[in-house]
Amino acid sequence: MENSLNRVFLALKGLDIKCNVPLSTLTSFRIGGPAAMVMRPRNAEDIRRTIQACSQFGTPFCVLGNGTNVLAPDAGYGGVVIRIDTPLTTPLFVDTTVTCPAGTALSVLARESVNMRLMGLETLSGIPGTVGGAVAMNAGAYGAEIRHIIKSVRVLRNGRVLDVDTKKTDFGNRTSNYAAPNTIVLSATFQLEEDDGGAKERMLETTRQRKEKQPLSLPSAGSVFKRPKGRFAGALIEGCGLKGLSVGGAQVSPLHAGFIVNNGGATERDVLELVSLIQRRVFEETGVQLEREIKLLREL
Ligand SMILES: Cc1cc2nc3c(=O)[nH]c(=O)nc-3n(C[C@H](O)[C@H](O)[C@H](O)COP(=O)(O)OP(=O)(O)OC[C@H]3O[C@@H](n4cnc5c(N)ncnc54)[C@H](O)[C@@H]3O)c2cc1C
Incomplete structure (x- = not known):
């Protein structure tokens, strides 16, 4: 691995590469050991080159945005993390559509759209x-x-940049056909509507609700489980009396049972043990099989 990493490193000369970056600094859970390499692309070519070098030398790679839905391994990652989190251009508004690069923060795009x-x-x-x-x-x-x-989306797929008109059926319950490693989103175009006069108020109201109901002051990856049909994962977990339950530094948030928070020093193992415990108890008591929404970095 060491040797193949060196070869990848040499092949990527000139790109924005950092070595031995703690994954705890790249994920909102603040969990995870060092990533051998992190590459921040300036364009699609940087991504293509990185994937090609990794494939050639047998080095694993994965793609992260802001790392807000990912749990990283305590032992770290021996490959290249392609981190797409910088907006390379500003959102481009044309009539009621907006196009922006993949690294743009969704919050920034939403705010600018409301301002427009x-x-x-x-x-x-x-x-x-x-x-x-x-x-x-x-x-x-x-x-x-x-x-x-x-x-529509502009993606990198099989080494080629493609523009694709999306269909509703390309998207599922917290999944889509436009996900790494097979498809890397470079930019996206959204079809919006003219404001009915209430957009800003709705934005402020949802922000207020999040601050009130979600444990935003502690590291987490948001809702741990997908929403089961017709039910709420948080309510099921709370109904089983699991609010506040801890394994090591990981805890079912006392504020919102759908979140697991890192109370300090939580490990990937703590979180996964807590996830299994919740799944078992909720299934035994309600018959509902909760499906994990957060992704494991080692499975990306
Ligand atoms: C406090 C908090 C609240 C949250 N609230 C919500 C919520 O209300 N609704 C909700 O849906 N989610 C929520 N989340 C989860 C998370 O923010 C979303 O899933 C978000 O869309 C993940 O974006 P990211 O850039 O952080 O992706 P990451 O977590 O970095 O990656 C997630 C997945 O996307 C893939 N990926 C990332 N970038 C690309 C790319 N350019 N091309 C292809 N694949 C890519 C990764 O490989 C990975 O499989 C919340 C998280 C937190 C911490």
Whole structure:
């Protein structure tokens, strides 16, 4: 591995590369050991070159946006993290559409859209990820989802840059066909609507609700489980009396049972043990099988 990493490092000369970067600084859970290399692309070519070098020398790679839905391994990662979290250009508004690079913060895009008197993104403004991560995950909140407003994407697939008109069926329950490693989102175009006069208010109201109901002062990856049909994961977990339950430094948030928070020093193992415990108890007591929403970096 050491040897193949050296070869990748040499092949990527001139790119923005950092070595031995703690994954705890790249993920909102603040968990994870060192990543051997982190590459921040300036363009699609940087990503293509990195993937090609990794494939050639047998080195694993994965893609991260803001790392707000990912749990990283305590032992670190022996490959290259391609971190797409910088907005390379500003959002481009044309009539009621907006196009922006994958590394743009969704919150920034939502705010700018509201300022441009457009609606559709305002209730997603509190999601702390990037546009690329939101497309990959079909992120959603307060009744809105990426699939409702996305029009097209520019992606890197099999070494080629493609423009694709998206279909609603490309997106599922916190999944999409536009996710790494097979497809890397470079930019996305959203079809918004003219503001009905309430977009700013809806943005402020959802922000207020998040501050009130979510444990935003502690590291987490948001809702740990996908929403089961017709139910709420948080309510099921709370109903089983699991609010506040801890394994090591990981705890079921006393504020919102759908979140696991890192109370300090939590490890990947603590979180995974707590996840299994919750799944077992909720299944035994309610018959509902909770499906994990957060992703493991080692499975990306
Ligand atoms: C406090 C808090 C609140 C949250 N609230 C919500 C919520 O209301 N609704 C919701 O849906 N989520 C929520 N989340 C989860 C998370 O913010 C979303 O899933 C978000 O869309 C992830 O974006 P990211 O850039 O952080 O992606 P990451 O976590 O970095 O990656 C997530 C997945 O997307 C892939 N990916 C990232 N960028 C790209 C790209 N450019 N191309 C292809 N694949 C890519 C990664 O490989 C990975 O599989 C919350 C998280 C936190 C911490």
